[in-house]
Each structure stands twice: as structure tokens, then as C-alpha cells.
Amino acid sequence: MWKFYTILLLQVIHRLGNLFEGLSQSLQEDFLLALDRLSQGETLGMPLSKPLFNIALGLHELRFKERRSIYRVFYFIKRGDAIYLVHAAQKKTETIPDKDRRLILRRLKEI
Template sequence: MPRHKDVVFVGSSLRDLKAFPLDARRAVGFQLDLLQQGEAPCNWKPMKTVGKGVYEIRVSEESGAFRVFYVVNRADALYVLHAFRKTALKTETRDIELARARLQEIGATL
């Protein structure tokens, strides 16, 4: 049985996630639970523009499109770097830069 990983929210990511509408919060929570159990989320992609080992959970609900950047390849925890509502077709530079800065906070080395 895989080890259950703790979720560590970096910066304002928990507060930002709590600001999501209820349907999006529930969907993200389900995806994070899958990751904690060692499973892959339903809709994700690597975010090499943020950094090595960073992935994005992609949630589309009636209330909009939401994204969560995370790092799961650390032995100690699953780190949520950034949670935001996607408002443009392409991920905005400010969201990528914020996630990069938070990745540096936890240490970019594996």
C-alpha cells in the first residue's frame, strides 16, 4: 500500500484554493486526494515552464476553469505551489513566475 503523503500549501495557495467556487474546490480536493494515494489525477499536464517536476491539475466546472500547480516527486510531501482561476487561453506569465518563485522557496533540487 503506498504511503499517504501530506499536502503542503506554499505561500497563499491554500487561501487561493479556498476562494474557488464549491464545485471547483471539491474537484481539486478529489484530485489532490488521488495524488496523496499515489494515483494520477484525472486531468493534468507537466508544467516544464515552471520547473522540473512541476505538474498542473486542470479543472473545468460550470463556474470556470481552474488550475493547481504542484510538485509530487518529493519524498516528504506533495507541495501545492499555486492555485488560480484561468482567465486566458494561455497560462499567464504572472502565474508561471509566482509558481517558479514558490518552487525556489521549497528548494528546486530533488
């Protein structure tokens, strides 16, 4: 069973809270179910989870869609240790914006 950690806990929780405030109960439940599945050691695949090896080994993106919006929660799996939630954002482009990419990499260095 994995442990979950958040980097800069209050900022990530605040960001998740801001993102999820207006979301349906169903989408919030999907997110919690995905976290539960990860905590049980399950490997999630597309379309729910996408590995981001081009940014960092062990980095993944949870993807949730509601109406016309897509939400991303970035997490890092440190084998034998824990799963770290490092960032959350609403997807507005196909690529991860440089600002978000730099923030993710900075937080990964703290692990």
C-alpha cells in the same frame, strides 16, 4: 503515501478559498478527490492533470471545469518527500500568465 504541503500556506489556502467560494459542491468534491488520489501515490493524467515540464520538472497543473470557467491548481511533486500546492488561479487564457509563472517559480525556489 505522500505528505501535502503548501508554500505560503495562508496565501494559497486563501486563494483556493476565493476560487472555490462560488463553485458547486460537485467541483469541490472533485478537487478533494484528486488530492486524495495524489496522496495515495496515484499518477493523474489528462484531462485532470497536466505536467508542466516546460516550466519545471515535477510541476503539474490540476484542471477543473465548471460551466464556462476552468480552474487551475499548480502542484509540485518532490520525489521521496511530498506534494506541494504552490498556486491556484482561474484560467482565462491558454497560456499561464507571466505574473503567475513568476510567482510559481519563486515559490518553487522555497522548496
